[in-house]
Amino acid sequence: MSIIYDPLHDCKMVGALRAFHGISDSMTIIHGRNGCHCGALLLQTLSSEQNSVRVLFSGLKSSDEVYSGEERLASAIRLADRTFSPKAIAVLNCSAPAIMGEDVVGLQMLLKDEIRAKLIAMDAGGPEGPAWLGYEEALSRLVLQMSKGKGETSKGINLLGFKADDFCSQGDLFEMKTMLQDQDLFVNCVLSGSSFEQMQKAPQAELNVLLGGDGQECAKAMQEKFDIPYIAVPYPYGLKKSIQFVEMIAEAVGKQADPQILEKEKERTKKIVERAHMFFQGIYSTPVAVIGESGRAFDLAEFLSDELGMDVKLLAISSCNYSTSDMVDARDAPYEKLMVEPDRHDMNLALKDAGVSLIFGSSFEKRIASELSASLVRLSYPVLDQISLSNLPYAGFSGIASISESIINSILNRNKEEICA
Amino acid sequence: MQPDELDLITRDEAPILETMRSIYSAIPMHHLAAIHGKIAGAMVVANAIKDALPLIHGPVGCAFQRKLNPFTLSSTFYDSPCTNLNNVDVVYGAEEKLSRAIVESYEKYSPGLIIVITTCTTDLIGDDIPSAVLKAKEKVGCEVIYSTGDSVGKSRPVGIQDSLYAMADQLICREDVERNEGSVNLINSPTQRNANKLLEMADLLSQMNIKINKVCFDHTTTKDMLDLAKADLNVIGYRMSWAELMKKRMGTEYCQITGWHRYNQKKDPETISPYGLAGSTRVLKEIAQIMGKEGEAESVIEKSRTAVQLKLQSASKELQGLKVAVPVGFSLNLLKDIGVDVAALIYRTQTLTHGVTDRAIQEIERANLGLAEIYDYHPELLINPTPKEELESFKRLKIDLVVAPVKIAHFYNREGFRTVDVNEFAQTEMSVGFLPSLKLCRVFREAMGKVRVRSPLLDLMEFDEGISNLTPHWARIALSFHHLRSTKFSQSSYYHFHGLAGVALNEHNI
Numbered sequence: 001m002s003i004i005y006d007p008l009h010d011c012k013m014v015g016a017l018r019a020f021h022g023i024s025d026s027m028t029i030i031h032g033r034n035g036c037h038c039g040a041l042l043l044q045t046l047s048s049e050q051n052s053v054r055v056l057f058s059g060l061k062s063s064d065e066v067y068s069g070e071e072r073l074a075s076a077i078r079l080a081d082r083t084f085s086p087k088a089i090a091v092l093n094c095s096a097p098a099i100m101g102e103d104v105v106g107l108q109m110l111l112k113d114e115i116r117a118k119l120i121a122m123d124a125g126g127p128e129g130p131a132w133l134g135y136e137e138a139l140s141r142l143v144l145q146m147s148k149g150k151g152e153t154s155k156g157i158n159l160l161g162f163k164a165d166d167f168c169s170q171g172d173l174f175e176m177k178t179m180l181q182d183q184d185l186f187v188n189c190v191l192s193g194s195s196f197e198q199m200q201k202a203p204q205a206e207l208n209v210l211l212g213g214d215g216q217e218c219a220k221a222m223q224e225k226f227d228i229p230y231i232a233v234p235y236p237y238g239l240k241k242s243i244q245f246v247e248m249i250a251e252a253v254g255k256q257a258d259p260q261i262l263e264k265e266k267e268r269t270k271k272i273v274e275r276a277h278m279f280f281q282g283i284y285s286t287p288v289a290v291i292g293e294s295g296r297a298f299d300l301a302e303f304l305s306d307e308l309g310m311d312v313k314l315l316a317i318s319s320c321n322y323s324t325s326d327m328v329d330a331r332d333a334p335y336e337k338l339m340v341e342p343d344r345h346d347m348n349l350a351l352k353d354a355g356v357s358l359i360f361g362s363s364f365e366k367r368i369a370s371e372l373s374a375s376l377v378r379l380s381y382p383v384l385d386q387i388s389l390s391n392l393p394y395a396g397f398s399g400i401a402s403i404s405e406s407i408i409n410s411i412l413n414r415n416k417e418e419i420c421a
Numbered sequence: 422m423q424p425d426e427l428d429l430i431t432r433d434e435a436p437i438l439e440t441m442r443s444i445y446s447a448i449p450m451h452h453l454a455a456i457h458g459k460i461a462g463a464m465v466v467a468n469a470i471k472d473a474l475p476l477i478h479g480p481v482g483c484a485f486q487r488k489l490n491p492f493t494l495s496s497t498f499y500d501s502p503c504t505n506l507n508n509v510d511v512v513y514g515a516e517e518k519l520s521r522a523i524v525e526s527y528e529k530y531s532p533g534l535i536i537v538i539t540t541c542t543t544d545l546i547g548d549d550i551p552s553a554v555l556k557a558k559e560k561v562g563c564e565v566i567y568s569t570g571d572s573v574g575k576s577r578p579v580g581i582q583d584s585l586y587a588m589a590d591q592l593i594c595r596e597d598v599e600r601n602e603g604s605v606n607l608i609n610s611p612t613q614r615n616a617n618k619l620l621e622m623a624d625l626l627s628q629m630n631i632k633i634n635k636v637c638f639d640h641t642t643t644k645d646m647l648d649l650a651k652a653d654l655n656v657i658g659y660r661m662s663w664a665e666l667m668k669k670r671m672g673t674e675y676c677q678i679t680g681w682h683r684y685n686q687k688k689d690p691e692t693i694s695p696y697g698l699a700g701s702t703r704v705l706k707e708i709a710q711i712m713g714k715e716g717e718a719e720s721v722i723e724k725s726r727t728a729v730q731l732k733l734q735s736a737s738k739e740l741q742g743l744k745v746a747v748p749v750g751f752s753l754n755l756l757k758d759i760g761v762d763v764a765a766l767i768y769r770t771q772t773l774t775h776g777v778t779d780r781a782i783q784e785i786e787r788a789n790l791g792l793a794e795i796y797d798y799h800p801e802l803l804i805n806p807t808p809k810e811e812l813e814s815f816k817r818l819k820i821d822l823v824v825a826p827v828k829i830a831h832f833y834n835r836e837g838f839r840t841v842d843v844n845e846f847a848q849t850e851m852s853v854g855f856l857p858s859l860k861l862c863r864v865f866r867e868a869m870g871k872v873r874v875r876s877p878l879l880d881l882m883e884f885d886e887g888i889s890n891l892t893p894h895w896a897r898i899a900l901s902f903h904h905l906r907s908t909k910f911s912q913s914s915y916y917h918f919h920g921l922a923g924v925a926l927n928e929h930n931i
Contacts, residue, residue: 003522004476004529005505011482033541035458039486042455045448046494051892057455059905065545076905083897095480096541099511126480127508127542345502345529364488367499384489 006344008291008318008364013092013124014040015134019142020090020120021054022164022192023199027086027117031058031073031104032094046384047165056080060097070102074111081115087196088145090138091121098125118145118196130341132293132319135163139191139218148203148226156188157249158205160230161214161295164193167383168394175396179242182261183250191215203228207252211235212295213323232323235296236395237403238303239269245396265397272401279408284309289351290335291316291361292380294324300360300379305334308407313337313354316347318362318380358410373419375410439845445494446844447828449891454899457491459570462580463538464490464498466588469611469638470646472533476526477503478519478550479540492612502526511546516553523557523565533643534592536584537567544569564643566591573662581611582662589663593650594670601651603712604632608657608664611638613848621854622656622705625725629709629717654711674711678704678853690791697754698726701853729855733758736862739869746815747824749789751843752851757796758858759865764818766793766800767811808889812836822868829890831877841868
């Protein structure tokens with residue numbers, strides 16, 4: 001077995017950060033060395049909205065590794081509380097303090113009555129696991145902050161597995177909410193893409209919906225504590241998966257999706273295809289590769305293969321979730337080759353073998369796309385070199401137009417003279 | 422070797438590359454709201470050596486996050502293999518794993534050099550890195566070095582300094598070296614990776630019969646690094662611990678062209694800047710003296726300097742007497758050469774207090790004012806002005822041009838002041854030689870041709886009163902960062918922070 005590993009995914013700390021940072025009025029303190037903080041701050045600054053980056057540093061120094069950094073962390077917590085007045089402060093205990101055995105939970109208890117914000121501390125050392133485990137654990141930590149009044153009626157649904165720093169996430173969320181609203185389904189809370197207060201009211205929902213299977217640990221904890229059932233739905237890329245998304249949720253709450261609305265959406269999609277049908281015809285059978293997180297990439301590959309008729313030569317899952325093994329075992333795979341959390345070097349070799357003209361991936365696939373003269377459509381985390389201000393979605397019925405636009409334009413825009421054979 | 426035989430990449434950089442760098446310039450890195458950490462610096466060094474491979478001895482996050490290059494966000498470190506440490510490794514150690522990883526890296530990537538970079542995890546568990554590297558070296562056909570960040574004290578940036586030190590310590594300094602007598606190495610920062618700006622200096626030195634052994638860093642290879650040992654002198658831009666080590670171990674002299682050590686010796690303000698006609702003349706003479714070529718140097722310098730002076734007369738005609746506002750730190754020598762009048766000097770000291778003593782802050786002020794006097798400038802010194810004070814002074818002084826980075830240009834443009842951003846010039850053109858003065862003329866002339874008054878959309882936003890390139894939220898993040906890292910930190914010192922928040926803090930010239 002190979003020892004060296006050039007990862008496609010991050011560590012537990014960043015997974016947890018993605019979960020906590022989605023709480024719009026929270027601050028996250030990175031209790032680790034300055035490199036961890038710098039990386040976390042940069043990832044959020046380049047992939048999120050720049051006016052809402054809320055990442056602080058505890059200021060841990062090498063001398064603190066000898067004498068403990070708990071006092072410094074306590075000061076950082078107080079400072080965050082008084083300067084930013086957040087509703088919650090998440091403390092992520094990174095590799096160095098985790099190995100040192102910093103007692104962040106003890107500190108949490110000690111400062112509980114002193115600070116106004118709710119304090120959530122979590123060990124997130126690099127050696128403890130990958131980002132997706134950090135994301136799952138962090139979401140489940142939020143369950144402890146939730147409450148439900150006696151006799152409160154359950155209404156609406158919660159969307160779990162939402163990641164605010166995914167590319168086009170705001171557009172996707174708006175579209176998903178609209179799709180559900182059209183079916184008289186109300187979104188109670190988004191995890192994590194809500195305020196702290198909204199998050200606390202999550203138990204008022206009658207159903208937890210896991211986007212692409214992300215957030216299962218949290219859903220299980222909420223089921224146990226609040227008796228809320230959950231279902232996993234596909235991430236709604238394309239027509240079929242959008243219909244599936246709506247129908248599955250409606251069915252789970254004892255309703256039937258309105259067929260007239262779905263028919264109307266089909267008609268709308270038809271008109272979109274008609275407007276550029278010659279190009280839709282032209283991209284049919286294009287050899288492509290998809291690289292992305294489990295909660296999105298399987299569904300994207302299926303949309304590309306099933307609805308756009310592309311040949312998915314390679315699907316590389318950059319980061320797993322609890323549903324990955326089920327997805328791997330599924331029949332009628334819409335891809336020729338699957339790699340799960342591969343080494344980047346190995347994946348690049350597979351991409352070269354696959355002979356693809358289009359790669360759906362993250363910013364970190366820029367070099368290999370360039371080497372292969374393939375177009376790169378940025379869809380997967382992290383997208384650090386493209387912004388989305390228009391709030392156009394890639395998901396849902398409305399997303400079909402924008403994702404198709406991006407795909408077709410990524411080919412039309414190329415200057416043939418610049419492409420090496 | 423003659424300069425034209427140096428095989429330097431003569432990249433005529435497309436304007437988009439400058440824009441690609443500039444677009445990230447408002448992100449408050451570089452000690453403003455974050456510090457890169459040693460791994461990022463070590464990655465820069467590995468990336469600057471064409472056939473080198475970094476091997477990060479740590480967990481996946483240390484490899485994944487470090488793909489981002491915080492020194493230059495427009496570039497990415499695509500290859501960042503790691504040893505993928507887990508909790509079991511933390512308990513039982515990972516030396517064996519590292520040895521095997523080195524061998525595997527060699528087999529997989531076929532590099533000329535593997536740079537093992539340790540992380541806080543491996544530093545804490547106390548892996549015996551030298552032994553693991555030694556063991557693996559027997560099984561690979563390439564060079565292997567390791568950088569732990571422990572060798573260079575507080576020399577910054579630690580990651581860069583330590584990796585270069587490791588390279589000198591474990592690779593360059595050796596006994597069986599065939600010397601290239603009478604030659605020098607010209608060393609640029611590995612963050613720049615384009616040595617074009619050293620070309621004129623190389624040419625001038627060659628004319629003085631001083632051989633150029635190597636120019637780093639520009640498509641530099643491991644062999645080039647090994648060959649550094651052949652030279653008699655290292656010409657370095659700033660203090661580099663590895664050059665000091667080469668002097669100690671191999672007797673290779675070094676000449677550090679920038680730095681306050683020169684000023685401190687005689688308190689002579691003219692020694693502050695090595696650039697422009699005056700600064701370059703001084704540095705070139707000094708190198709010639711070290712190499713025993715004073716005789717040849719005199720005529721070469723005179724000839725080149727006179728030629729540029731003649732060209733400057735016509736090139737700087739329209740800049741003569743132009744009133745400019747300049748942050749303390751930019752070379753007054755160069756401004757003198759192009760004929761502008763430094764009417765205002767802006768000195769922002771607040772963030773300096775985190776790394777520089779109060780006495781040094783005063784000395785910087787004294788030296789710059791002293792130099793201004795020598796050049797017959799009579800600038801108004803604005804120390805930590807508020808935006809309002811700054812604009813009032815500029816209006817009163819009838820400033821024609823403000824030297825300011827693009828990220829704050831909107832602030833001046835809306836008030837009718839043209840700006841010039843000299844960052845790109847400083848990065849790619851400013852060097853010892855006479856041509857940079859001509860190039861600066863072009864930069865200033867272009868700036869004067871730009872629109873004077875604009876109504877930027879950025880003005881719709883609220884910016885912080887103190888740190889005027891940041892929003893109030895980001896200013897608080899930056900101040901929090903500084904406060905929490907402060908050496909004056911104490912448990913209750915967050916109260917002090919609230920006082921600090923009202924203090925003007927600006928980083929225009931950092």
